[in-house]
Amino acid sequence: MIAFPQGENQKATAIARVEDAFAMGKLPSPDDAARVGLMKCLTETGEPRVIEATLGIPGGLALLAEEALLIRQDDPADAATMARDWVDAPAIGTDMTMVATRLVTWLFERVADADVLPVDDLPRCFGFVRDLHLRVLRGETIGRAEWAAARTEALAATDQEGDARRQLVAKFAETMAWPAATARTMLIEGARLYGSICAAAEEGRSDTTGDQRIEIHRVMDQLFTETAVMREADPGLFFPDLFAELHPELSARFVRDLDAANAAYVGGIVECAAHAILLMRAAAA
């Protein structure tokens, strides 16, 4: 997969399309008929395989960039810079075949980092799947049966795991048990799980105890049940405001923790997309 196989004009046109779309306010939302996502901006159909066939950039990286841009759409200047950097990153004529696999192995390193998610020991399937990707990086060809076996083990580990944090790690392994070069949706699914792992780690750093968390949810559930008739009679009644008014301390703690977890989730996905840009640049070296 060679980046911008038609040369300088093709790359310049792609960059101009992205810059023009931002200037006209058309990026980065694909959900609005009047606007487009990054992939639709770059190609007629907006499909990842078409991005690969025409621009020579792995479709999985395009899906990931599109999601990161959507997350950043409340800061158009930041999103515009990221989109331009993404299109500009692959050097003309660079072989991009291994970039997705390199991003996958980096994701495995991040998840295994004790600062990201402190678990005592990683599930066996995590190392099993990571090793398959490392073998691909070394030039080995992994057969379909070997990927399927790794996936089966990871799926079973996810279903059997009782601890929520370890289950997230097993789920990450199950999701990543595909060859990165052809599984276009694996990166975005893995990035979302990495975001969830970052959010779980953030929750672990909060000073809210497990008992406090249970109490918050108990009180919230009780209030929700007790106010069912009132809420039905007044559709304008906003439950979070009601909870804050009646239980200000619990509400403040809940909102603070939720905001922190959401920020960690978003940060995880944006971090993946930013690292993808670095790896695309590095592919030319």
Add this chain to the structure above:
Amino acid sequence: MSECITHATDETLEALINQPGRLVLVDFWADWCGPCKALAPTLDDIAEEYADQLLVVKVDVVANEATARRLSVQSIPLLVLYSGGLEVDRAAGSQTKSRLAALIDRHLA
């Protein structure tokens, strides 16, 4: 959308499902459904991965209300797996590629 995916209507779905010995995965979706759109790239991946073993069919529930009613489609996205014309499995809501592949693999064996 992948070239391996077929669009069906109230009139054409039955013939597509009733293929002896072939697995058919039907995705019930609508244009207004965000999770359906999020699932679309995963279905593209699956359609290409299983191109020689599985037919992936999409049915727009807004344009094909009769089918949606007849097959009790109460929420979308909904994926229904058929083998030889008979429903053998269904999965509601978003699915990862691995979970979806596991569902298909169970019926390929």
